[in-house]
Amino acid sequence: MIQQNWYLLNAALALLTATSVVAQTPPTLQPETETEVLTAVTGTNLEEVIVPTPNQQTLPTFELNSQTQVSVDDSFSTVSLNTSIGENVTLPFQDTTVIIADSSDRATNSEWTSGRPDGHAPIGVMGDHVHKAGEWMVSYRYMFMAMAGNRDGTDNLSTDEVLRDFMVTPEDMTMQMHMFGAMYAPTDDLTLMVMLPFVSKEMDHRTRSGVEFTTNSGGLGDIKFTGLYNVLRENRQRVHLNFGVSFPTGSIDERDDTPAVNDQILPYPMQIGSGTFDLLPGITYLGQTDDWSWGTQLNTAIRLGQNSRDYSLGNRYQLTTWVGRQWTEQVSTSLRLSGQTWGNYDGADSSLNPMMIPTADPELRGGTRLDLGLGINVYFPEGSLAGGRLGVEFEFPVYQSLEGPQLETDWQLTAGLQYSF
Ligand SMILES: [Cu+2]
Numbered sequence: 001m002i003q004q005n006w007y008l009l010n011a012a013l014a015l016l017t018a019t020s021v022v023a024q025t026p027p028t029l030q031p032e033t034e035t036e037v038l039t040a041v042t043g044t045n046l047e048e049v050i051v052p053t054p055n056q057q058t059l060p061t062f063e064l065n066s067q068t069q070v071s072v073d074d075s076f077s078t079v080s081l082n083t084s085i086g087e088n089v090t091l092p093f094q095d096t097t098v099i100i101a102d103s104s105d106r107a108t109n110s111e112w113t114s115g116r117p118d119g120h121a122p123i124g125v126m127g128d129h130v131h132k133a134g135e136w137m138v139s140y141r142y143m144f145m146a147m148a149g150n151r152d153g154t155d156n157l158s159t160d161e162v163l164r165d166f167m168v169t170p171e172d173m174t175m176q177m178h179m180f181g182a183m184y185a186p187t188d189d190l191t192l193m194v195m196l197p198f199v200s201k202e203m204d205h206r207t208r209s210g211v212e213f214t215t216n217s218g219g220l221g222d223i224k225f226t227g228l229y230n231v232l233r234e235n236r237q238r239v240h241l242n243f244g245v246s247f248p249t250g251s252i253d254e255r256d257d258t259p260a261v262n263d264q265i266l267p268y269p270m271q272i273g274s275g276t277f278d279l280l281p282g283i284t285y286l287g288q289t290d291d292w293s294w295g296t297q298l299n300t301a302i303r304l305g306q307n308s309r310d311y312s313l314g315n316r317y318q319l320t321t322w323v324g325r326q327w328t329e330q331v332s333t334s335l336r337l338s339g340q341t342w343g344n345y346d347g348a349d350s351s352l353n354p355m356m357i358p359t360a361d362p363e364l365r366g367g368t369r370l371d372l373g374l375g376i377n378v379y380f381p382e383g384s385l386a387g388g389r390l391g392v393e394f395e396f397p398v399y400q401s402l403e404g405p406q407l408e409t410d411w412q413l414t415a416g417l418q419y420s421f
Pocket of ligand 1: 131
């Protein structure tokens with residue numbers, strides 16, 4: 001038994017330059033190697049990680065550092081060390097407590113870890129995780145939203161019904177977004193995040209006289225800076241606060257041709273930005289067990305003042321909760337509920353005529369929606385793609401009530417790539 005522990009220690013030392021493994025109750029080490037082990041242990045800036053003994057009944061995978069994962073199998077007979085360079089060592093594990101020392105993070109098995117496929121939330125959630133000190137992440141997300149048909153409250157309205165009250169009605173709309181993100185953690189408790197969206201929108205209309213036409217808009221959206229501040233790490237759970245600010249970099253002067261007027265200022269939902277500085281406060285809770293994970297995030301958008309066209313968007317409040325199931329070390333799936341409510345606009349753009357089309361009425365913008373999301377995450381803990389992630393999430397509303405007539409959301413898809421280093 002002691003001998004086996006000793007093999008474990010030696011192999012781990014050989015594998016991990018900044019990490020080392022020692023038996024807590026010192027075994028009778030062979031004299032010629034004992035010095036070597038002790039030197040290695042004292043020579044690194046150690047924090048201890050305890051792999052519990054079998055009778056403690058917890059476990060088994062956790063991140064030793066961003067490159068190395070340690071796992072103990074269910075029967076507690078072996079310990080595996082997997083490194084990002086693809087090396088993989090499995091060693092016998094006996095009933096002695098082993099301390100695995102790590103120079104970077106206190107990664108006890110009671111610690112929540114991002115080193116698994118569901119270690120990040122479903123890809124449609126932003127700002128769900130903090131990083132370790134010194135770690136970077138870059139990401140790209142593609143989002144597609146499809147809207148078709150009008151609704152007032154929870155009742156569907158036909159095109160003819162809308163045209164009884166307005167000269168023109170929207171019939172359907174698509175929104176696409178390419179979102180580039182970067183995260184960096186100056187400390188273990190603080191992660192900084194920036195998000196750069198590029199948006200394009202297309203809306204199809206019909207007039208009372210039966211003419212159909214399409215308008216388009218697109219460009220850089222509102223850039224968002226967020227600080228994520230960790231306030232709790234306990235029992236494989238975490239809580240962090242989200243402090244975000246949205247900058248009015250997106251256009252609110254989008255124009256296109258309509259049958260009535262060329263180069264007409266487009267109505268509210270076709271604009272790209274809010275035109276105001278917006279505060280984005282929120283709070284995120286995460287938890288996990290060996291196979292399951294879950295999280296809840298409250299996030300809000302509070303508009304500050306009015307934009308240069310004399311209006312401000314309604315505030316938005318969103319509460320989302322998800323559950324993830326890890327199936328393998330690389331694949332997890334998720335189920336998510338997202339409820340959000342957002343208000344009508346304050347003020348009005350005086351170049352828009354609210355009698356003409358419902359999208360030009362600032363009082364027909366608010367709504368409440370409950371979405372159900374199905375997601376999959378793929379994680380590459382090792383090999384040439386180590387640190388990479390792929391996420392896809394499909395969302396559709398299960399409840400939707402709108403200040404209408406307003407176009408209803410039918411479904412949205414988010415697909416993204418993330419890479420940490
Ligand atoms: Cu990240």
